[in-house]
Amino acid sequence: MRILHTSDWHLGQHFMGKTRQDEHQAFIAWLVDQVAKHRIDVVLIAGDIFDTGAPPSYAREIYNSLIVKLHDTGAQLVVLAGNHDSVATLGESKHLLARLGTHVIPAVADSLENQLLTLKNRSGQPAALLCAIPFIRPRDVMQSQAGQSAEEKQLSLQEAIHAHYQQLYALAEEYRTQYETHLPIIATGHLTTVGASASESVREIYVGSLEAFPTAAFPPADYIALGHIHRPQKVGGLEHIRYCGSPIPLSFDELGQQKEVLLVDLDETGLKQITAIPVPIFQPLASIKGTLEELGPAIHTAAQSAQSERPVWLEVTVRGDDYLSDLQPRIQALTEGLPVEVLRIRRDRSEVAARLHAEAKVTLDELSPDEVFAKRLEQEDLPEELTQQLKQRYQNIVSLLREEQA
Structure with missing residues (x-):
């Protein structure tokens, strides 16, 4: 069984007024090529397929196109909801998409059996069991109790999520016993774990959601495919518990990360190998900092990474305590004639000024x-x-x- 683990696509995202449509289309074309090249059996998207609960029509078109293209390759697709996804939006077409080899898990199911999937290889033979766990909302697994403090609610939610994982894993073990098979067991999740390193584009949108899930609370699955954190990483240094990260940078502080998808090989003895496949850069971005004198050479250097018909998107941070009322036209003059587009200009006069400026730039819908x-x-x-x-x-x-x- 060969699985391609990916997550946090955020289809429909607008990046400081810029659409990511071209990037996502280029990424999906590349992904489909990788599926064919590496003969992937299952593509697993561990949450946040969309950026909002009401994605624009072009984002839905990209999603539908992906499903058709993957079906043509012979690979199965498993889509799990993340905290940005709408349960209703993902769920409305799940029965139709099942006809195209796509399993959609929009929320915790009423019956555990509906979250235990038998994954088949390209030959049509059962090759793995999947404990398909999407983003878990408190109301999915617990009932609120009057008088509980915030800390008590957090602990109750953690215990409820732990119980959900253990019950679903036990069901997978029962399946193996009943059918006398040694299929490997895979689990998924869309949450923050203790020690995971996030970025500014990762925002919790549900008050009272779990802050961090302990690594030790996961069941002993052969592989645990996680989403929600955009930086690819092992969890607790463990090889078999992984965040694959987002395939494209979703904020400027994700620059410098090598974006990747994970190729996961398993057999009846368990996990065999994990191979990171680097994702190409489909839209060049750069973040530069310096005085006005230093910015000119830095902008010219950044411009060298421009692609055909795709200028570099720039974040410019200006050092210096002098107040410059004409800062924007000065930056524009430095970029004139270069294949760059400035998306954000920030001042870095001092720690206090930078904080106040950042607060002024943040809108309520971002917080x-x-x-x-x-x-x-x-x-x-x-x-x-x-x-x-x-x-x-x-x-x-x-x-x-x-x-x-x-």
């Missing part, structure tokens, strides 16, 4: 309610004890509101 509350507290000069009391009261109010909405 979680927790972040909005924290930033408001930072503006007050309050005793530490009172600050902690306000934070606790805020968490209690939010928890009560979510109980009413559940």
Whole structure:
């Protein structure tokens, strides 16, 4: 059994006003080629196929095109919902897509059996069991209890998710016993684990969601394919628990990461090998920093990575304490005639000024309610004890509101 593990595509994302449509189309064309080249049996997308719950029509078209193209290669596709995905949007076509060899798991199922999939190889033979676990919302696995503190709710959610993993894994083991088979067991997840390294584009959008799931709470599956964190990495240094990361940079702080998909080989003895396949750069990006005198050479250097008909998207951070009212036209003059496009200009006059400027640039729809509350507290000069009391009261109010909405 050969699986291609990928996640966090965020189809439909707009990057500072720029569509990622061309990048995603180029990535999918490349991916389909890799599936054919490496004779992949199953492509597994571990969450956040879309960037929003109501993706634009072109994002849906890309998604549908992917399904048809993968079907033509003979590979199966498994799509698991992430925290950005709408349960209704993914679920509306799952029965139709099943006819094309695609399994869609939009949410925790009413019956565990619906989350245990038998994956087949290209010969049509059962080759692995998949504990298909999408992003888990608190209401999927637990009932709120009045009077619980935020910490108690976090612990209850962690225990409920742990129980869900263990129950589904036990069901897979029962299947192996019943059918006298030694098929390897794979599990998935879309969550943050303890010690995982994230980026600025990873934002929790559900108040009260699990902050970090302990590595030891996972069942002893042969391979655990995770999504949600955009930086590819092993979890806890363990070879068999992996984030594959996003295939394209979703924020400027993801520059410098080698984006990849993971080729996972298994047989009846378990995990055999994991091979990272580097993803090409489909849209060049660069982040440069310096004084106005230093930026000119840096912009010329960045321009060298431009591709045919694709200028480099730039983030420019200007050092210096002088206030320049004409900063934008000065930067524009430095880029004139070069294959670059400046998407963001930032000032780096001092730590305080940079923080204030960053806060001014962030809009409310980019922040979680927790972040909005924290930033408001930072503006007050309050005793530490009172600050902690306000934070606790805020968490209690939010928890009560979510109980009413559940």
